Amino acid sequence: MLVSPSRSRSNDKRNTLYERLGGDLSLQTAIGMVYSRAVKDTRTRAFFEKNPMKMAMIKKRMQQFLTGFLGGRSQYDEDNLKPAHYYINVTDYHFDAVQEMFKEAFQSMGVHPDAVRDGMQRIGQARKDITAGCTVRMAVAQRNIDQDRGVLWSRMGKVDGFALIMDKVYELVSVDVRLKMIFKGYDLEKIKKAQTSFLGEALGGPKKYEGSDLATVHRDLGLNDYILDCFLMNFEKALNSVGVNEESVDEVMVTLEGFRSDILARERGISAAQKIVDGRTILERVGGQMVVESIVETMFSGILRDPRVLFFFSMEAARVEKLKEMMVMFLVGLFGGPQKYDASTIRKVHYPLNITDFHVDCILENLTVACELNDLDASLADDITEVVSRARPSVTMGCTVRLELARKRTESAGTQGLWSQLGESKGLEAFVDRLYDSLQADERVKHFFAGSKLEELKRNQCTYLKQVFGGTVEYDGRDLPTIHANIRVSDFHFDSFLELALREFGNVGLDPDAIDECIVLLETVRDSVVHPSLRDHDVRKVQEAANRKPLYDRLGGERTVTMVVEEVYGRALTDDRLRSFFEKNKAKVQSIKKKMAQYICGAIGGPSAYDVADMKPAHYSMNITSFHFDAVIEILREVMHQMDIPSGDAAQVSRALQGARENVCTGYIVRTEIAKRSLAKGSDQMFRRLGESEGLARIFDMVYSMAVNDQRIKHFFEKDADRIKQGQLVFTINQLGGPKTYEGRDLLDIHRGLGVTDYHFDCFIGIFGRALQGAGIEDGTIDEALIALEPLRRSVLGRTEEDEFRALAFKQGQSMIDRMGGDMSLETFVDFLYQSAVGDDRIRYYLDKGPAKLKQIQKKVYQYLSGAFGGPVQYNSADLKPAHYSLNLTNFHFDAFLEAMVAAAQQLELPEDVTDDALIIVNRVRTDITTGFSIRREEAERRHQSEEESLYQRLGLADGMNDFVDRLYEVVVRDKRLNNFFNAAKLAVIRKGQTQYLTQVFGGPSSEYKGRTLEEIHSVLSMSDYHLDCFFSDVERALRDLGQSSDMIDEVIVRLEDLRDHILKAYYSRMGYKVSSSSG
Structure with a gap:
């Protein structure tokens, strides 16, 4: 089934998520659907069931928040999200339920699956702010309870105080319409008395309870999360009403929450018991432990290549293998198999690690893709992800609690105490010295801390850290996003930096709490330092590549x-x-x-x-x-x-x-183009160089002496060879610029029925070429003669350009455009093609135009493909070469365009054979697109080899180079596409090094440049073909401004093009591009 144009636009990744999900009306509809379900779902009902006015306000705020959060107009201050939820007991369990509702709402509305996936990933990023309050409060409360439960009992007023609390609880319960029916027919006083004994004992009071266990007491009452949440909310209100402090309230609620599983008669902790389908556990549905091992292996193939989480798995191979074994044991038990891994240790193991919800989401994404690549059906993969997600609180709690408490200490007490612990300015400088020693010795990050500007970098970073950690010095350098915009720092690099910083904080004597405060302050700059493109990680692509x-x-x-x-x-x-x-x-x-x-x-x-x-x-x-x-x-x-x-x-x-x-x-291509240029001046000059009629007669004598003895074609000349020779000679003289005296039949009529093929034509032309060589004709003139005769091929063979075209555009009588689904499908195909092409840095430079110009280019591509694919001819293909001749387009660029075609075909769900045939048709014009640069490159190479003076000398030696670089930098620093690479702070250093290097490249003295290799310099920069193409364009402009000739400009660009693979080596390696300078 073909994708409709409207649906394709909604998933145009150039648009915001807000637009891809359908905009304001779609979001409003989704929120309405989610809210309607949330007030019925026992997991969430207690949080959403309010009076109509309150519910309307909550929905309005959800709309405002999500509109801005998903990329629409900002209507909600995101900084309010955490405080608004901090004292609401929202856990990951509740968040997962609401996220599931949003996913199902968007799916039911027909939103594109990719947009739904990306939308859920973005909504998931709000988790940390919504659940952090409950997570931290509960963890602190549990810690206090573990230290001494008797203290809590005393703070509540012991027996009398707790009795008053229980009276208040039951006053609220008796008037709560949500709970009245549950207690109808029961003796409330008796229940209250039993609960007072049980809960008093649980909260540190005397041991008086002698009744049944909770599971037995509550069996068959039909209780659910909603009813229990309502009861707990009333209990919290009662505690607050009698003046119990916030800390004690949290401790009580943590204790009561621990009874949920017993009251509701369900398994506690991480369990797969709820995911038994048709009597089969997940392990049975998956196919046993061997399949789990395959899933884990596939997942790790992605994780170990995922810069977002690589830091936590960057270890020796033996440890990685051990980790896989433990993961398999954990999952087998989680999926309903033998319990060989103690899941209760997960929290303790992960507590000191800085693992956030972001990292867990990345791991779950790798797990989901691994399930898909192991051919598990979607429902089973969803169940696996849901079950594994239950480990999230245990994995992230340590980081969430430690860093949130450190953040609160910093907010309440400031950084003065931390600044003093660090030893103020001198202490921080000593810390930075130690840190830089570690950074330069660490293989993971040392390439960021190399080069002539290291001391300046260290000095600036030290000043910045002084400001961050509470010093009086003020950093006045560039902001972090600008500094790092062109440096490829990933989460892996940032986490590695933090690890080294954490170690050195310990080495200079900071206590654990102070170290956490430092990490919190450094974490605030992560998003300003990490390059966004390195978070746009294609997990499926990576895992597929790793496992193929x-x-x-x-x-x-x-x-x-x-x-x-x-x-x-x-x-x-x-x-x-x-x-x-x-x-x-x-x-x-x-x-x-x-x-x-x-x-x-x-x-x-x-x-x-x-x-x-x-x-x-x-x-x-x-x-x-x-x-x-x-x-x-x-x-x-x-x-x-x-x-x-x-x-x-x-x-x-x-x-x-x-x-x-x-x-x-x-x-x-080159010989043909040069020959055509010469012929354009007049074929009479070629005719004279061939020796005119007499010379061609001698040449034809040589041709026929070979042709009549050539086993491949001699049968064409067995009858009346002299007459044929004479007729061909007159015709050839006419064709090669001589007198127009030929009066015979046309070639098609002469050769009809003779069975002449391309093979025979090539044989004869080959003999003619050898005869020209034998006659001493120079190579350029031979090329001109053969080019002048090549157009005769179609006439001799009795075929037309239309025949050649139809052989490609039609298959079994059906045109390519019909095989694609018709004209509307072709339009959609071109839409998809350009969505992919404009985002591809290899060809982005050529499509980086204004909307009107880009639309015009897109229209011409559609018009060309219409005719090329067997539909109405709307574009003259003869215009392709002149339209592209002056552009520096190579096979590398053409292949990138073909990849965009493949991506478009996949989006349109075209059969593979249709896609392959479409590529063959478009490949037909490859030469027309790339010839211009091929010719200019070849001519520049020839001039470079034949000129006695080097390019450096012809540019004007040192003074000429300085003039060129001066003008180039005037252009570059005003070029918004590039000026981030040429910032003022480093401009002089970059310029000096670049001048010395270009001097060497252009044939000048090679002794001046002593810097790093191009590969080393550019390996950390976020530079792509787009940026390099923009730079080369600025080079051309600078040379034109200085009055240099087109030939000189071509020669400079050719020399620079030879450096492309070296400059972009790291980029090509990351992208998986296989390019060599020799192949253009």
Whole structure:
């Protein structure tokens, strides 16, 4: 089923979550649905069941909060969220229930699944503020109770005081309409007396209770969470009414909460008992322990690559394996199997760790994806996530309590005491010295603390920390978001920094409470330091990649590749489009096959002895076009299909080999373009260089002496070869710029019925080329002659451009546009394509336009694809080359565009064969898109090699370089896309290093630059192709402003383009891009 355009817009990730979820009306509807369910659900009813006016106010505030929280107009101060809930006993149990209701509401409203998932993730981020109050108060209360329960009993007034409290409780209960029916028919005084004895004993009073246990007493009463919550709320009101202090109230409520499981007759703590479906436990539904082990293995493959939680799992391999074993034991018991892990230890183990709800959510996300990748159905995966979520309070309580108490101490008492403990300025400076020694020795973060600016960085950070920890000095540097905007700091790096800081705080003598206060203060800057893109982590993509064998292994390694190459070569030898390129002597054939196999092995992730640098020179003089390259890919796909290689893997092989296109086809592209430029000045000049009519006559004598003896084509000349030669000579003189004296039949009529194929045409053209060489004609003129004859191919073979087009656009009589679902589907496809493309940093620069311009580009792509896919022709494909000629577009960019097409096809749920065929059709114009830069690059390389003076000299030596860099920096610092990389504080240092490095690159003295490598410098920066393309654009502008020629600008850009892989090495590694300078 195709996705409607309206639905696609609602999930456009360029929009806010608020818009993706449907905006104001959708949110209002969802809140109404949630509230209606919450007042009926026993888990939440007590919190939401109010008088109509109060309920309307709560819904209004929920609407205001969620509107701003999800990215809409801010209408609620988010700082009020925690205080508003601090003294309400909202736990993770209640929060999970409400979050579940929101999820079901949005799903029932037809909101896109991705938007629902992202929305729930965002709503989950409010958990810490909503549940923190209850968590902290209850933990402190439990700690006090554990120390001495008798103190609580005394503070309540012992026997008489507690009797008064119970009187107040039952006064409230007797008039509470929610509870009156529960006690109807029972002797309230008798119940009160028994409860007074039981609860008095539980709260530290004398042991008087002699009745049955709670489970027995409450059996068959039909109690639920709602009724118990109502009773507890009345108990809390009673405590407050008689003047019991807040601390004691919390201790009483913690004690009473501990009886919930017995009263409601359900298992306590973390248990899977409620998740038995059709009499089967989760473990049975999953398929046993081996499946649990597989889920854990898959989950860890993601966690160990997830920068949000990696810090907590960054340990030796042996410890990781032990942790997996413990996790399996825990989950097996949790899912209803043997209890081999004591779940009660979870809180103690995690208490000293700074694990927050954010980290738990990330781990649960990895668990959910692991379940999906292990082919568990959605309902079972949801049950697993729900059950594991019950461990959340035990895992996060330590961090929540410790840091919240530290925060409250800081808020109430200030930081003066902490500043004194640190030793004020001198103490903090000593701490920073120790910290920097640790940072520079730690493999996880030391690359952030290297280079010539280290002392300046240390000095600024010390000043900032003095301000944070209570000193009188004021930091007046740039704000943290600006400083870190272009530095790729992840949560892993930040957590590693905190760990080192925590250790050094201990080493300088801070006590645990003071260390917690320091960590709280440092935690406040996390969101300003961590790069947002590193939290936008695609868990599914990472786990899929981690658990898939390399393509090379999935295919079957070298043996399968060799078999594929053998079959492809055999078919190419019988394919008229390719036969002339593959017909070689036996030894040569084996050599070519071996090299093909080696290259393919390397391209798909296997070992390879083939040097890619040899590919371009080996193919440069061959007339291989994209037409021929696509023909080989077409045969390859057919062979892989017949060998039952999965279509997805086959498509990956085809895409992996696209990297060879530049090296294989560049020679012909460049020679052709240069020849066309020469011919544009007049073919009469070529005619003279060929020796005019007499010279061509001699050349044709040589051609025919070879043609009539060539086994491949001699049968065409067995009858009346002289007459044919004479007719061809006159026609060729006419075609190559000579007198227009040909008066014979047209080529189509002459060759009709002769059975001439591409193979025969290529053979004849090859002979003609050898004859030209034999006649001493220079290479450029040979290229011009062959280019001038190439258009005759279609006339000789009796086919038209339309025939070639239909062969691609139509399959079994059905056009590509129809196979996609028609014109409206094509429009949606292009919408999806651009949603993906504008977010891809590899091609973002070329699409970084205003809305009107981008819409125009999108429209032209739709118009082109309409015709290319067999629909109405709305765009002249001949315009593609001139439209893209001046742009620095390479195969790298074109492949990124094709990836955006694949993503669009997946969103549209197109069949794989339709997607693959669409890519083949668009690949047809690859040369038109990339030729401009290929030519300019090649010409710049030739000039660079032929010029006696270096580029540095031609730019004007040191003075010229300084003028260039001066103008470049004037442009760059005003470029909003880049100026964060060139901030004023470091500008002089960056400029000096860059000038020295460029001097070396352009052929000047190499002794001046002593800095780090490009890879080291840029590894920590949040730099992508987009930023580099913007920088190169500024370079072009600076050179133009200085009056440099187009040729000089091209040469500079080519030199700089060779640095792209070095500058972006870390970025390409993170993104999984496989790029080499040689392949453009």
